Amino acid sequence: MDINNEIIGLRNVWVCYGGVPVLEDVSLSVHRHDFLGIIGPNGGGKTTLLKVVLGLVKPNRGEVVVLGGEPVEQRKRIGYVPQHSLFDPDFPISVMDVVLTGRAGKRVFGGYTNHDRELAQGALAMVEMLPFKDRQIGRLSGGERQRVFIARALAAEPEVLLLDEPATGIDMHIQTEFYELLERLKKEMAIVMISHDITAVSIHVDKIACLNRRLFYHDSKELTSGDIEATYQCPVELIAHGIPHRVLREH
Amino acid sequence: MPGGTDSAWYPAQGTERALTYTDATDMIEILQYGFMVNALAAALLAAVACGIIGVYVVVKRIVFIGGGIAHASFGGIGLGYFIGIEPVLCAIPFSIASALAIGEVSRRAKLAEDTAIGIIWAMGMALGIMFISLTPGYAPDLFSYLFGNILTVPRSDLSVMLLLDVIIIVVVCLLYKEFLAITFDEEFATVVGVPAHKLYLVLLCLIALTVVLLIRVVGVILVIALLTIPAAVSRRFTNDLKKMMLLSIFFAASFAITGLYLSYLFDLPSGSMIVLVSGIVFLLSSMISSGHSFKY
Numbered sequence: 001m002d003i004n005n006e007i008i009g010l011r012n013v014w015v016c017y018g019g020v021p022v023l024e025d026v027s028l029s030v031h032r033h034d035f036l037g038i039i040g041p042n043g044g045g046k047t048t049l050l051k052v053v054l055g056l057v058k059p060n061r062g063e064v065v066v067l068g069g070e071p072v073e074q075r076k077r078i079g080y081v082p083q084h085s086l087f088d089p090d091f092p093i094s095v096m097d098v099v100l101t102g103r104a105g106k107r108v109f110g111g112y113t114n115h116d117r118e119l120a121q122g123a124l125a126m127v128e129m130l131p132f133k134d135r136q137i138g139r140l141s142g143g144e145r146q147r148v149f150i151a152r153a154l155a156a157e158p159e160v161l162l163l164d165e166p167a168t169g170i171d172m173h174i175q176t177e178f179y180e181l182l183e184r185l186k187k188e189m190a191i192v193m194i195s196h197d198i199t200a201v202s203i204h205v206d207k208i209a210c211l212n213r214r215l216f217y218h219d220s221k222e223l224t225s226g227d228i229e230a231t232y233q234c235p236v237e238l239i240a241h242g243i244p245h246r247v248l249r250e251h
Numbered sequence: 252m253p254g255g256t257d258s259a260w261y262p263a264q265g266t267e268r269a270l271t272y273t274d275a276t277d278m279i280e281i282l283q284y285g286f287m288v289n290a291l292a293a294a295l296l297a298a299v300a301c302g303i304i305g306v307y308v309v310v311k312r313i314v315f316i317g318g319g320i321a322h323a324s325f326g327g328i329g330l331g332y333f334i335g336i337e338p339v340l341c342a343i344p345f346s347i348a349s350a351l352a353i354g355e356v357s358r359r360a361k362l363a364e365d366t367a368i369g370i371i372w373a374m375g376m377a378l379g380i381m382f383i384s385l386t387p388g389y390a391p392d393l394f395s396y397l398f399g400n401i402l403t404v405p406r407s408d409l410s411v412m413l414l415l416d417v418i419i420i421v422v423v424c425l426l427y428k429e430f431l432a433i434t435f436d437e438e439f440a441t442v443v444g445v446p447a448h449k450l451y452l453v454l455l456c457l458i459a460l461t462v463v464l465l466i467r468v469v470g471v472i473l474v475i476a477l478l479t480i481p482a483a484v485s486r487r488f489t490n491d492l493k494k495m496m497l498l499s500i501f502f503a504a505s506f507a508i509t510g511l512y513l514s515y516l517f518d519l520p521s522g523s524m525i526v527l528v529s530g531i532v533f534l535l536s537s538m539i540s541s542g543h544s545f546k547y
Contacts, residue, residue: 054442056438056441056442075442075443075444076442076443076444078442080439080442082436082438082439087435087436088310088312088435091310091434091435092310092486092489092490092491092492092495093431093435093490093492094490094491097431097492098435100428101428101431101432101435101436101439101440101443102443103443104428104429104431104432104440104443104444104445105432105440105443105444105445106443106444108429108446109425109426110425110428111427111428112428136490152439156443
């Protein structure tokens with residue numbers, strides 16, 4: 001892996017809130033075509049890690065490089081899919097207008113261009129939500145809404161996609177479709193997905209990291225049982241899904 | 252002369268721009284006609300501002316911020332009295348300053364936003380009362396700034412209101428997509444490169460201008476009703492932000508004109524009648540259209 005291929009680089013990053021460390025000495029390198037899952041318990045700093053990458057949280061110590069530059073400068077090139085539970089479902093906005101906000105930062109003053117609309121339509125088609133484009137955002141199921149938020153991120157033409165707990169509150173069978181969508185997207189961009197659901201993530205991603213203040217990552221899909229125990233601070237039983245989906249080394 | 256409570260301070264305004272008249276009966280008729288026209292114009296001008304900006308206040312759920320800016324602007328009214336310039340004009344820079352203070356203090360001082368608002372809310376009122384008590388003599392239409400009196404809106408105020416409306420419309424047209432992005436999801440807007448915090452401050456300034464526009468109509472204490480009720484009622488009929496703005500302009504104008512007519516009819520204060528009409532319509536609308544069945 002050469003350094004030019006690096007899309008996100010964190011080196012010895014520390015983040016403290018009110019003197020309490022949330023991220024401790026985190027180093028991470030994400031490359032083009034990576035599909036990385038970051039798992040860890042709630043409150044383990046997963047969302048903070050994404051916000052550091054997006055330049056929304058400034059680390060107290062350490063270095064963050066995104067696409068060869070400062071996060072604040074480069075974040076336009078990141079597609080961000082936040083936790084969908086944080087939205088006001090009653091907001092008077094259509095699916096199409098939500099997706100268009102992915103283009104809102106491209107030009108100050110005035111409305112959207114035809115090019116913006118084409119890209120938004122294309123993104124909606126990509127997530128198979130185009131028939132719902134005039135629907136109010138609150139009148140969609142959790143899974144449909146999640147697709148719309150992915151389309152919104154895609155409308156910005158990102159080079160890397162960051163997803164924060166994308167599968168929360170989505171039915172199992174819809175989750176499968178959702179991961180199929182990510183399979184298609186990963187051909188075009190790097191994907192970093194955080195989740196507290198070890199099993200679901202471990203089946204679909206190519207690489208896994210564990211985060212609970214400290215990050216355990218071996219640039220592969222393998223984690224030692226020691227990593228998982230250190231992350232969750234108790235023994236976690238993992239099911240081995242046959243060789244292709246193996247998370248734990250044979251032990 | 253309609254409106255018993257109004258007449259208490261009306262003469263001060265009336266003599267100021269006395270109309271030429273030959274006999275007393277004519278004067279009453281002309282006056283009545285003149286100030287009714289002014290009142291209607293004021294109602295429509297106020298409706299445009301609160302219809303547009305009220306929608307942002309309601310959908311972004313910053314009603315308390317609107318209340319804070321409105322009450323703090325009373326400091327500007329008091330300052331106007333004290334230094335002897337038109338109180339409504341003096342309220343403009345003052346309410347903009349308090350809007351910016353609310354937007355910045357909550358971010359910089361790591362203070363909970365509602366705490367910051369509460370402090371600025373009370374400080375503005377306190378300053379206003381202090382300035383007025385420092386001003387020699389009695390402030391005759393103080394009450395109308397607190398509770399509004401659309402019947403005493405002078406013609407000079409109408410041009411100020413028109414100017415503020417034009418500013419609000421132009422800024423909202425230019426920044427419509429950015430305002431939609433930041434009101435729906437400020438964090439995401441920031442990530443895609445919208446200067447979200449600066450635009451949020453611009454939006455707060457527009458709220459401040461709207462507050463100034465509404466002071467004459469319903470007064471600083473009741474401003475919050477016209478900032479929220481028309482938008483909240485129109486929300487029940489549409490899922491589209493632009494339609495919501497047009498509808499809430501219509502509702503605000505209807506409430507103001509109905510309230511004005513009722514205050515004339517029953518000899519009651521206009522500001523409170525406008526607010527009561529709005530509140531009753533809101534209650535009715537929430538009863539008939541629960542379940543969002545009337546949306547188009």
